[in-house]
Amino acid sequence: MDPRQNPYAPGAGAPPPELAGRDSLIEQAAVSLDRIRSGRHAKSLIMIGLRGVGKTVLLNRIHLDAEARGIHGIRLEAPEDRSLPGLLAPAMRAALLKLNRAKAATAVAKRAMRALAGFVGAMKVKYGDVEVGIDVEPEEGLADTGDLDGDLTDLLLAAGEAAGERSTALALFVDELQYVAEDELASLITALHRSAQKQLPITLIGAGLPQIVGQTGRAKSYAERLFDFPEIGPLDENAARLALSAPAAKENVSFRNTALVEILRQTRGYPYFLQEWGKHAWAVAPRSPITVKHVREATMQALAELDASFFRVRFDRLTPAEKVYLRAMAALGTGPHRSGDIAEELGRKVNALGPTRSALIAKGMIYSPGHGDTAFTVPLFDQFMKRMMPPPRK
């Protein structure tokens, strides 16, 4: 059918035509943010899930909704190679300026800017990647010691007070949180903890891969009491059907039930794959309805495209030893797998494979859902590995 009308949106952070199955989470986040704004207690949220389940899209949606209710968002995406202060400083500056846009800056608001000036000055020296100018004099002893724990706490407290004075809240929206270095994460948690104790309206809504639960726990043992970790998983059957059929219906196109069943079977309800299959099924079908025959052809095209892009870019970042490790995991099935079983598959000792496993976790390719267990962070990666490489020789 007409590619111009194709409603599906496979891509990183691409807003889906129908954000299916996430209403209760969106509501949970809205309730938390509104409670924080009114000085009540609410845990910070960190949404965890595998690649392509829709974390970024959800974070953006919660952010947008929050802004519409007058809450100020500070949006960050942690890349693998920048410090948290380097990311935070310019975003915080923009947020503080916005707070003061409507009315003249008060003493509290000016103090928040001075805290930021102190923070930027101290962190420039420490990290070097803090690139923002603040045309306000810092205040001696306020967020300027060079110790991230204390300085970040000073900054969040001062910013929280400024938000409180304006009867609003500041929410840090941090995507790819697992890439924040553990010592910086620890400082962030300390700062949020202090702000929560003081009932200041500043909070975090984060998103990341499942290993973030372990990382926050290692960074601060009390992290589990400070955060909720809602799991973002594949869509259930009804939501997955809706994600496919609602956008089509708007264009007067329908799916045969057997076509939907086949897409659900292939994609297992993973949002990114639903978009990919929807797009290809639409392209293959000459007219409505989309049938199972169209879907079978779409499956071949979708897999070819995933193999050339979504899976491929991840594969290309791997060392030969890492590839072999993942291929052994794939040989054992979808997972999770015991480290001992993977080692046995490779005819190696568990300890000898430790560094490879750690490197794969750091690259965000695998995670440990339970002690001694290993699973892929990328859905359907096991099948891709089987298509790419012959089975390991023992």
Ligand SMILES: Nc1ncnc2c1ncn2[C@@H]1O[C@H](COP(=O)(O)OP(=O)(O)OP(=O)(O)O)[C@@H](O)[C@H]1O
């Ligand atoms: N609830 C949903 N219903 C339908 N499609 C969705 C839903 N959530 C996300 N998608 C689609 O899934 C794809 C991936 O979304 P997104 O980039 O937010 O995933 P992610 O979890 O952030 O992935 P990554 O870990 O790679 O960053 C996008 O194409 C998006 O349109």
Ligand SMILES: [Mg+2]
């Ligand atoms: Mg994302």
